[in-house]
Amino acid sequence: MAGSTIRRTRFAPSPTGLLHLGHAFAALTAAEQADQQGFLLRIEDIDRERCRPEYEAAIYEDLQWLGLSWPLPVLRQSDRMAAYDTALTQLAPLTYPCRCRRGDIRAALSAPQEGILPSGPDGLIYPGTCRDRAMDDIGADDVIRLDAARAFDALGIDQLQFRDEIVMPGQTQVLSRAQFLDSIGDVILSRRGMGTSYHLAVVIDDAAQDISVVTRGQDLFDSTWIHVLLQKLLRLPTPLYHHHHLIRDTAGKRLAKRDDSRAIRYYREAGATPADIRRMVGL
Numbered sequence: 426m427a428g429s430t431i432r433r434t435r436f437a438p439s440p441t442g443l444l445h446l447g448h449a450f451a452a453l454t455a456a457e458q459a460d461q462q463g464f465l466l467r468i469e470d471i472d473r474e475r476c477r478p479e480y481e482a483a484i485y486e487d488l489q490w491l492g493l494s495w496p497l498p499v500l501r502q503s504d505r506m507a508a509y510d511t512a513l514t515q516l517a518p519l520t521y522p523c524r525c526r527r528g529d530i531r532a533a534l535s536a537p538q539e540g541i542l543p544s545g546p547d548g549l550i551y552p553g554t555c556r557d558r559a560m561d562d563i564g565a566d567d568v569i570r571l572d573a574a575r576a577f578d579a580l581g582i583d584q585l586q587f588r589d590e591i592v593m594p595g596q597t598q599v600l601s602r603a604q605f606l607d608s609i610g611d612v613i614l615s616r617r618g619m620g621t622s623y624h625l626a627v628v629i630d631d632a633a634q635d636i637s638v639v640t641r642g643q644d645l646f647d648s649t650w651i652h653v654l655l656q657k658l659l660r661l662p663t664p665l666y667h668h669h670h671l672i673r674d675t676a677g678k679r680l681a682k683r684d685d686s687r688a689i690r691y692y693r694e695a696g697a698t699p700a701d702i703r704r705m706v707g708l
């Protein structure tokens with residue numbers, strides 16, 4: 426459990442588009458789940474190519490309009506590269522550089538099996554082509570992968586656990602080493618041109634911000650296994666999780682950032698109030 430005694434949650438958007446109703450629900454849920462002063466905002470802007478300053482400005486404005494407030498300064502992941510670097514160095518004995526592109530991975534996977542390629546929360550299950558390469562052989566265009574089998578061996582454990590307040594509350598979620606290797610595999614810790622990855626950055630920052638309850642959508646539920654494994658490897662606490670349902674459109678499709686018509690600011694410009702938004706997302 427996290428060291429904090431107050432319930433501290435966060436909303437962690439990426440400034441790659443305007444916030445929509447799904448984000449409003451996620452942010453309001455996080456704030457509702459926090460003790461007073463316990464709601465934090467974090468800007469997840471490691472993908473420099475897709476992030477835009479105007480979207481970051483819109484995040485602050487839309488959330489304030491919704492009535493939310495948070496302590497300053499806001500943590501921005503682009504300022505945290507040194508921390509991610511330190512973690513990569515720490516994990517180096519369990520990682521390897523990988524030069525495979527998506528096409529190489531697809532080709533390697535489709536050789537023995539026809540049909541749908543196996544994939545998990547980090548994309549296609551990596552077939553291990555580069556697994557024997559050493560870190561000092563890393564090339565400028567390589568990604569860094571975690572050797573998941575070696576990670577479990579180093580920890581001496583054969584399963585992972587966490588608790589979720591929404592998904593089967595009261596029960597411990599369990600995933601075995603074999604299930605991890607089959608359904609997730611060797612995940613990327615440092616993406617090409619990024620110097621980190623969502624999984625690595627989120628784990629380090631949730632710990633650095635002393636987050637005790639990670640509230641986020643159920644689309645990220647399976648990613649949590651990666652996060653729990655990284656927490657163990659980096660000796661960080663595993664927080665409690667609160668994977669909430671997703672807000673869907675009338676056709677049942679989950680909202681995406683490109684659905685501009687669902688953006689909070691369009692509703693606002695059309696005269697909606699924050700109370701209307703709350704009602705629209707069922708709060």
Ligand code: GLU
Pocket residue numbers: 437438439469627640641642645
């Ligand atoms: N930055 C992620 C997103 O915008 C959220 C990650 C998280 O809450 O763990 O989907």
